[in-house]
Amino acid sequence: MTLDITIKQENQVLTVYLKGELDHHAVSKIKDTIDLNILKAPVKKLVLDMSGVTFMDSSGIGLIVGRFNRIRSFGGSMTIKNPSQTLLKILKMSGIDQLMKIN
Amino acid sequence: MTLDITIKQENQVLTVYLKGELDHHAVSKIKDTIDLNILKAPVKKLVLDMSGVTFMDSSGIGLIVGRFNRIRSFGGSMTIKNPSQTLLKILKMSGIDQLMKIN
Amino acid sequence: MQPINRMKIEFDSKSTNEAFARVVVAAFAAQLDPTLEDLADLKTSVSEAVTNAIIHGYEQKTGTIYMECILYSNSIKVIIEDHGIGIEDIEKAKTPAFTTKPELERSGMGFSVMESFMDTLHIESEKGKGTKIIMTKRFSRD
Amino acid sequence: MQPINRMKIEFDSKSTNEAFARVVVAAFAAQLDPTLEDLADLKTSVSEAVTNAIIHGYEQKTGTIYMECILYSNSIKVIIEDHGIGIEDIEKAKTPAFTTKPELERSGMGFSVMESFMDTLHIESEKGKGTKIIMTKRFSRD
Ligand SMILES: Nc1ncnc2c1ncn2[C@@H]1O[C@H](COP(=O)(O)OP(=O)(O)O)[C@@H](O)[C@H]1O
Numbered sequence: 234m235t236l237d238i239t240i241k242q243e244n245q246v247l248t249v250y251l252k253g254e255l256d257h258h259a260v261s262k263i264k265d266t267i268d269l270n271i272l273k274a275p276v277k278k279l280v281l282d283m284s285g286v287t288f289m290d291s292s293g294i295g296l297i298v299g300r301f302n303r304i305r306s307f308g309g310s311m312t313i314k315n316p317s318q319t320l321l322k323i324l325k326m327s328g329i330d331q332l333m334k335i336n
Numbered sequence: 337m338t339l340d341i342t343i344k345q346e347n348q349v350l351t352v353y354l355k356g357e358l359d360h361h362a363v364s365k366i367k368d369t370i371d372l373n374i375l376k377a378p379v380k381k382l383v384l385d386m387s388g389v390t391f392m393d394s395s396g397i398g399l400i401v402g403r404f405n406r407i408r409s410f411g412g413s414m415t416i417k418n419p420s421q422t423l424l425k426i427l428k429m430s431g432i433d434q435l436m437k438i439n
Numbered sequence: 440m441q442p443i444n445r446m447k448i449e450f451d452s453k454s455t456n457e458a459f460a461r462v463v464v465a466a467f468a469a470q471l472d473p474t475l476e477d478l479a480d481l482k483t484s485v486s487e488a489v490t491n492a493i494i495h496g497y498e499q500k501t502g503t504i505y506m507e508c509i510l511y512s513n514s515i516k517v518i519i520e521d522h523g524i525g526i527e528d529i530e531k532a533k534t535p536a537f538t539t540k541p542e543l544e545r546s547g548m549g550f551s552v553m554e555s556f557m558d559t560l561h562i563e564s565e566k567g568k569g570t571k572i573i574m575t576k577r578f579s580r581d
Numbered sequence: 582m583q584p585i586n587r588m589k590i591e592f593d594s595k596s597t598n599e600a601f602a603r604v605v606v607a608a609f610a611a612q613l614d615p616t617l618e619d620l621a622d623l624k625t626s627v628s629e630a631v632t633n634a635i636i637h638g639y640e641q642k643t644g645t646i647y648m649e650c651i652l653y654s655n656s657i658k659v660i661i662e663d664h665g666i667g668i669e670d671i672e673k674a675k676t677p678a679f680t681t682k683p684e685l686e687r688s689g690m691g692f693s694v695m696e697s698f699m700d701t702l703h704i705e706s707e708k709g710k711g712t713k714i715i716m717t718k719r720f721s722r723d
């Protein structure tokens with residue numbers, strides 16, 4: 234019922250691995266954790282690995298756009314990795330694929 | 337959401353493999369299938385293989401006792417095979433283990 | 440004891456809803472992170488009460504079943520109600536192996552299962568008005 | 582069209598109940614054996630409407646959310662209702678990327694998701710009284 238988050242920092246690349254269901258409840262629990270890690274050390278690139286995410290609604294879109302704006306304000310970039318077909322559908326629908334790389 | 341049933345007849349032994357959740361809804365769907373097979377050919381032993389059963393309530397007890405009485409009226413015996421720990425709890429609670437072999 | 444979450448549901452007295460009711464209660468109780476054994480006990484007891492409402496309360500005719508779940512920090516209360524035929528003699532109904540529907544191969548073990556798998560069981564019923572089952576379960580910590 | 586099954590549920594406006602509401606609807610719709618894609622679309626849309634009731638309708642304060650599901654032979658109707666603050670201008674609210682809670686990083690895409698993932702979406706709302714979302718989805722056969 235919860236979302237697990239694992240964070241790896243290497244050469245100014247911050248990779249965030251998410252596992253579980255990404256809804257408003259989950260987003261409100263992990264947002265600060267990601268932001269703290271963006272502030273802790275210089276980050277040039279934020280990678281969101283979604284291979285473990287089994288569900289996402291527009292609260293996830295809010296999380297992604299919010300982190301995108303933040304990292305860009307530091308001059309960094311953002312990438313989404315390994316979204317399922319289901320996730321890809323909502324990522325495309327909301328135009329996230331126009332803002333950043335998805336692979 | 338449904339219960340799958342597979343039936344094997346060999347040397348007067350009728351083996352019934354159940355897979356799924358054994359509640360009142362499921363019982364009412366499979367009872368006649370088992371009984372028809374008991375009538376079709378001479379059966380000396382009825383084996384109920386529960387290895388695939390993930391849930392059972394007292395409707396399952398009713399099914400077992402009903403088939404036990406039927407097979408006994410033909411002079412046959414009955415065995416329960418491979419119930420999970422959860423199923424064993426309700427089988428023991430209701431005294432089924434006093435009526436027939438469970439292994 | 441303050442409830443930490445509650446829900447109320449009503450659904451048709453159809454046998455397909457037996458499995459549905461179990462999933463609903465299990466998903467709600469999951470918030471307390473119960474052990475698998477406690478969850479199995481709860482699902483079995485809910486299944487008994489809902490099945491009874493369908494078979495005995497409404498005698499397999501159309502009716503509505505009402506279910507309420509109240510979560511406390513460490514336990515759940517489940518109330519299952521029908522507006523069916525009611526129970527004549529509650530003490531007798533609770534006797535192991537007693538059933539008024541032997542022709543349907545009922546085992547008469549439903550109330551025994553609820554009593555043994557839950558921590559408390561309370562039955563309210565009036566002939567011709569319906570039946571209300573109130574049961575609670577405390578969750579053990581692993 | 583005759584309904585083949587129906588249920589009504591009410592639960593607290595707590596964010597833990599977003600996942601619960603999804604499981605409930607999915608378990609109910611499962612009776613029609615929908616494709617995984619249809620089921621995912623339905624769950625996402627339900628999640629949007631329930632989240633909106635929690636965040637916008639009740640502004641994260643205590644309230645009750647009402648959900649009703651009606652199953653037809655090949656489709657589902659879901660009604661999600663709150664007695665919260667209501668929507669001032671429904672047409673504006675439906676505009677993609679429009680949100681009244683940018684400070685909560687809402688994307689303003691909730692209604693767009695519901696419109697694109699369901700077959701019909703109908704919104705009734707009155708300021709100060711609450712909001713009712715009525716959506717339907719036809720299930721495709723594999
Ligand atoms: N909801 C109900 N409405 C009316 N009668 C009921 C209800 N639940 C139980 N009963 C009565 O109590 C008896 C015992 O119930 P139970 O122990 O669950 O066994 P079973 O369902 O196998 O008969 C039933 O046979 C029935 O007469």
Ligand SMILES: Nc1ncnc2c1ncn2[C@@H]1O[C@H](COP(=O)(O)OP(=O)(O)O)[C@@H](O)[C@H]1O
Pocket residue numbers: 291629633634637638639663665666667668674675679680681682687688689690691692693711712
């Ligand atoms: N249940 C509701 N009660 C009150 N206002 C709502 C409700 N649902 C939606 N709204 C309004 O409609 C707007 C758009 O909703 P939506 O498209 O879901 O985007 P978001 O939730 O990201 O803001 C919300 O920002 C809010 O102002």
